[in-house]
Amino acid sequence: MSWFSKTFSSSIGRKLLVAVTGLFLCSFLVVHLVGNLQLFKDDGGASFNIYSHFMATNPLIRTMEIVLLLGFLFHIYEALVLTRRNKSVRPVQYAYNRPQDNSNWSSRNMGLLGTVILVFLIIHLYNFFWRARFGEPNMIPIEGTEYDDLYSVVVQSFHLWWYVLIYVLGQIALGYHLYHGFSSAFHTLGLNHKKYTPGIQKFGAFFSIVVPAGFASMPLYFFIKDVVLS
Amino acid sequence: MAGNNPNSKPMNLTLKVWRQKNFQSAGKMETYQVKDISPEMSFLEMMDVLNEDLLRQGIDPVAFDHDCREGICGMCSLYINGRAHGPERGTTTCQLHMRKFSDGDTITIEPWRAGPFPVLKDLCVDRSAMDRIQQAGGYISVNTGGVPDANEIPIPKAIADKAFDAATCIQCGACVAACKNGSAMLFVSAKVSQLALLPQGKVERKTRVENMVAQMDKEGFGACTNIGSCAAECPVGISLENIAMLNREYINASFTSENV
Numbered sequence: 001m002s003w004f005s006k007t008f009s010s011s012i013g014r015k016l017l018v019a020v021t022g023l024f025l026c027s028f029l030v031v032h033l034v035g036n037l038q039l040f041k042d043d044g045g046a047s048f049n050i051y052s053h054f055m056a057t058n059p060l061i062r063t064m065e066i067v068l069l070l071g072f073l074f075h076i077y078e079a080l081v082l083t084r085r086n087k088s089v090r091p092v093q094y095a096y097n098r099p100q101d102n103s104n105w106s107s108r109n110m111g112l113l114g115t116v117i118l119v120f121l122i123i124h125l126y127n128f129f130w131r132a133r134f135g136e137p138n139m140i141p142i143e144g145t146e147y148d149d150l151y152s153v154v155v156q157s158f159h160l161w162w163y164v165l166i167y168v169l170g171q172i173a174l175g176y177h178l179y180h181g182f183s184s185a186f187h188t189l190g191l192n193h194k195k196y197t198p199g200i201q202k203f204g205a206f207f208s209i210v211v212p213a214g215f216a217s218m219p220l221y222f223f224i225k226d227v228v229l230s
Numbered sequence: 231m232a233g234n235n236p237n238s239k240p241m242n243l244t245l246k247v248w249r250q251k252n253f254q255s256a257g258k259m260e261t262y263q264v265k266d267i268s269p270e271m272s273f274l275e276m277m278d279v280l281n282e283d284l285l286r287q288g289i290d291p292v293a294f295d296h297d298c299r300e301g302i303c304g305m306c307s308l309y310i311n312g313r314a315h316g317p318e319r320g321t322t323t324c325q326l327h328m329r330k331f332s333d334g335d336t337i338t339i340e341p342w343r344a345g346p347f348p349v350l351k352d353l354c355v356d357r358s359a360m361d362r363i364q365q366a367g368g369y370i371s372v373n374t375g376g377v378p379d380a381n382e383i384p385i386p387k388a389i390a391d392k393a394f395d396a397a398t399c400i401q402c403g404a405c406v407a408a409c410k411n412g413s414a415m416l417f418v419s420a421k422v423s424q425l426a427l428l429p430q431g432k433v434e435r436k437t438r439v440e441n442m443v444a445q446m447d448k449e450g451f452g453a454c455t456n457i458g459s460c461a462a463e464c465p466v467g468i469s470l471e472n473i474a475m476l477n478r479e480y481i482n483a484s485f486t487s488e489n490v
Contacts, residue, residue, distance in 0.1 A: 007484040009258035010443055011413075012477055048486035086452035089345050091411030093244070095259055095475050096338040098312030099410060110455060184456040190478025220270055 011085075014078045019185035021075035026182060026207070028068055031212045040221065045140045045151025052150045056132060076118065083111050105183070106176040113177040120170030127157060158222035166220040171212035178208035239268040241333040243376030244390035245280060247292055250349050257349065267330035272330030273316060274299060274306060274326055293352040297353040301325040301465065307407070308353055309340040314404035314463040322402065335394045344409035346414075346449045347456060357403050359449040364401075366445035368421040370430050383429050396424035398466040401458075405468070406459035416460040418446050419476035420468045426479055436487035456468040 006012040035055065038048040054062050099108060106113065128150070137148040157163050182204035186192070191200070242265045243455035250257025264280050271279075274296050281291035297305035313462040316326040331337065339353065347355040385393075397420075407418035422439050425431030431438075454473055461470040 003313070003484065003490050004445075010480075011415075011451075012443055012480045012482070014482065015453055015455075016477070028419075068333040077315050082455075084451045086411035086413070086455070089343055089450060090343050094309060094312065094340055094341055094343055096312045096340070098460060099408075101313060102408060102459040103410075103457045105458040107455070180456070187456050187470075187474050188454075188477055190474050190476075190481055194473030204354075 011082070014082050014163065017078045019073055019188035021078070022181050022185045026178070026185075027074060028071070029211050032209055034220060036215075039154065039218055040153070045149065045155070048151045048154070049140075049142060049147040049149060053147050054131060062201045065120045075116070079114060083121065104180075107180040110177060110180060112175045116173035117170060120166065120173065123166060123190060124137065124170070138211075154157045154218075155222050155226070158219040159227050161223065161227075164219040164223045168216050171216040174215070175208050175212035178211065179205060182207055233263075238373060239354055240268055241328065241331065241335070243267055243331065243334070244336040246279075246336065247339045248349075249292070249352055250341075253352065254352055257352075267328055269327065270486065271328045272299065273308070273310065273326040273328065274324050275307075293354045297352050299324040299473055303402065304402040306402070307342050307355065307402060309342060309407055311338055314342070314403075314408040315465050319462065320416050320465060320467055321402075325465075328458075335434055336347070339346070342403050343401075344406050344412040344451070346451055347403060347406065354401075355467070359400075359451070360403060360414065360450065363414065363418060363442055363445045364421065367441040368425070370425060370434065372430070387412045387429065389427050393424050393427040396420045396427070396468065396472055398480060399424075399468050400466055402465065404463050404465060406451065408459045408463035409452065409453055410456075410457055410459065413454045413460070414446055414451040415454040415473050415476060416464065416470070418442055419472035422479055425474045426475070436483035437481065437489060438490060439476070439483045440487060443476075443480055 001009075008017060027059045035051055036048075038051045039045075042181065129152055132150055138152070139146040140149045141147075158167075183197075183201045186197075186200050191197075242263065242287075245262045245264060246259050247262060248257055250259045262280060262284070264276065264283065266280060269274050274294070277292065277294055284291045288455070295305050295307055297303045299306070301322045301324060302321075306315075308315065308324070310321045310323065315321060315323045316330070318326055318330055341347075341349050341353045342355045342357075344355075346359040347357055349355050399417060399420035401417060403414075406412055406414050417487070422442060425437045425438065456473070458470055461468060
């Protein structure tokens with residue numbers, strides 16, 4: 001086996017891949033969140049539609065889309081390989097076990113949280129990404145140019161209570177996943193030092209609350225504004 | 231001191247103990263009663279009382295590992311009430327006292343559970359997988375010769391302290407037992423850190439970490455997910471920081487060592 005495949009098939013090498021792809025996916029979350037803030041602009045969806053047109057057509061974004069897909073695939077695949085291996089290590093389970101006395105829940109349930117996020121992601125992609133790329137466009141004029149009216153698709157989806165619920169639950173799972181995952185990724189990369197580790201942990205906690213809360217605020221905003229208050 | 235301490239009265243306890251005849255046989259939990267247990271006893275002394283009772287009844291006594299009984303040898307184990315080395319933090323089972331329990335308690339006692347730690351009999355497991363990891367690189371090669379001057383190699387106090395903290399690992403295996411993933415990385419990281427921090431260990435540091443990690447994987451231990459239960463249950467308080475150092479050492483060695 002070459003040194004390269006030996007490294008990345010070792011337990012630490014695989015952890016490293018999960019960590020690197022995880023942090024890459026964190027950077028995607030930031031871009032996605034900031035872009036989607038256009039939804040809050042009170043202009044009948046003009047900014048959001050122009051933004052989503054840009055995201056669907058810009059060649060750099062389209063290339064990064066493939067990198068992003070690979071990031072997801074590697075993150076999931078490596079985590080799956082490690083989880084399967086880890087599960088096989090203890091063939092006989094403890095009759096009585098109290099892991100809650102020595103560790104927190106989210107760190108022990110990253111696989112479960114990741115699965116919830118994946119299910120959410122599939123629903124999310126099917127409804128918006130698939131519709132935007134392969135669905136029947138509904139063209140409307142904005143400042144003299146025709147754009148697909150994705151804004152209305154998003155807003156109308158967020159008027160359904162069960163759809164909003166799926167989003168909020170998905171974001172709660174994401175929050176717990178990030179709460180452990182963000183600082184854990186740095187630890188796996190070997191970046192641990194008394195000077196900056198407390199800062200990474202604090203920022204990780206902040207990130208795990210602010211990012212999912214930002215995403216969850218979008219369905220909640222349209223549901224409360226258009227359904228609850230009208 | 232009887233009277234002041236509500237726990238000073240002798241206790242009667244119900245024990246649920248894992249019994250397994252040998253390596254090949256299937257085991258099961260058995261329930262025993264022990265009476266008049268002094269709160270001043272250590273957990274292992276309570277086990278001695280149980281075994282004397284069993285011998286009197288003509289039952290095979292419960293096998294469990296122990297040696298120094300003062301918390302330094304790393305021989306005792308036991309998963310007590312769902313925790314490695316019992317409910318108290320920073321102690322080995324031999325240093326756990328019965329005053330931590332109450333009269334009438336039911337105590338569940340199991341062996342370390344991990345594929346690489348097969349049960350030999352009852353509560354004894356084979357921990358030689360850890361020895362094989364040590365043999366793969368957990369040492370320094372020293373040439374014999376004249377005695378070097380004591381202060382020839384200066385080592386900063388902070389580094390010496392860190393290396394010493396890592397060196398306190400007694401190789402008991404509680405980290406593996408407590409880990410959801412059955413990972414031995416806290417143990418391996420303590421050994422790697424201890425030697426990589428000191429000048430004498432730096433010569434072989436890259437080969438050492440590569441070989442020890444390869445052996446760890448070969449023995450079938452799991453991969454760390456930074457849960458932290460190992461460090462929380464470690465009787466000598468080995469820090470999770472060592473695992474970050476192990477990762478750093480391994481990544482560095484993988485990309486820069488001469489071993490292709």
